[in-house]
Amino acid sequence: MIDVPLSVLDLAPVAAGASAGEALRHTTELARRTDELGYHRFWVAEHHNMPAIASSAPAVLIAHLAAHTSRIRLGSGGVMLPNHAPLVVAEQFGTLEALHPGRIDLGIGRAPGTDQVTALALRRTMEGLSAEKFPQELAALMDFFDEDRSGRIMASPGRGQRPAVWLLGSSGFSAQLAGALGLPFSFAHHFSGQHTLPALALYRQSFRPSRWLEQPYAMVAVNAVCAETDERAEWLAGPAGLSFLRLRAGRPEPLASPEEAAAYPYTDLEREFVAQRREGQATGSPETVARQLGDLLARTGADELMLTTMVYDIDDRVRSFELIAERVAGGLRR
Helix, strand or coil: CCECCEEEEECCECECCCCHHHHHHHHHHHHHHHHHHCCCEEEECCCCCCCCECCCCHHHHHHHHHHCCCCCEEEEEEEEHHHCCHHHHHHHHHHHHHHCCCCEEEEEECCCCCCHHHHHHHHCCCCCCCHHHHHHHHHHHHHHHCCCCCCCCCCCCCCCCCCEEEEEECCHHHHHHHHHHCCCEEECCCCCHHHHHHHHHHHHHHCCCCCCCCCCCEEEEEEEEECCCHHHHHHHHHHHHHHHHHHHCCCCCCECCHHHHHHCCCCHHHHHHHHHHHCCCEEECHHHHHHHHHHHHHHHCCCEEEEECCCCCHHHHHHHHHHHHHHCHHHCEC
16 A cells, blocks of 8 residues: 555636636646645646636746746646647757756647647647647657757757656547557546546556656546535535536636536536536545545556646635645545
């Protein structure tokens, strides 16, 4: 039985009535506090054309967070590789690794993290946007970090300054690729819970030791909202469910308040959709969250858990991570 590291995934949520600047300041506050609380890593996610999310430029935000923290690892959860030329990503994260050696993670995803029109505006060409191109794009990116690389084009910074590279996924494709390449794998259980166990099994079955990793290492990202009581946590979790519902309906909006979420006239089908998304996640008092995270560990055998907390008020967001660090983390074992 070993202690399980706990980490943080943050999307810099923009609350209704607030600005992107306020959202980014709140993310900085959360990074500082989770650094003090002993969380292992703090990742930010790349999304575009979404008014509720301010983390559209992970490399820029990571540089800012690294300058305002001292110990915690900083990284992307993730950089969506189809949106970028591999050389650009290598230079950005090579720069981050040069500035903050040993503290930078590069989590890579194969989806654009946005709609196809926005993805095309980012990349400016269809080349590299298809899922079939992802393994070649990833290979090109990894090659730019290789200090023995030869050729006319070098990533500088980048060559010989490789951050820890992770593959992210919500299905079996990236799980199998991560295993074949011998890379650590992070699964998006927070929005694809029905695929978690098959993907982790595929990752472990496919794993081949590499120069980066001798044994498979799987992290599971999970929604977590912790408050003093179950009722308070359920109240705070309401806006995240409504936000996801609006996103799936093609009308994303800034994060609603708990009052607005509670007053929303859900149809029976919408209530079922939100309830299904909450299955297997962690919402409640410290005792309830400890049980839920313990169940998740028992089912997945995860080496690490990454918690993401989408609540309206920054004080409630910070308090959730404080309660988990102080009253949950010490009892989690694998």
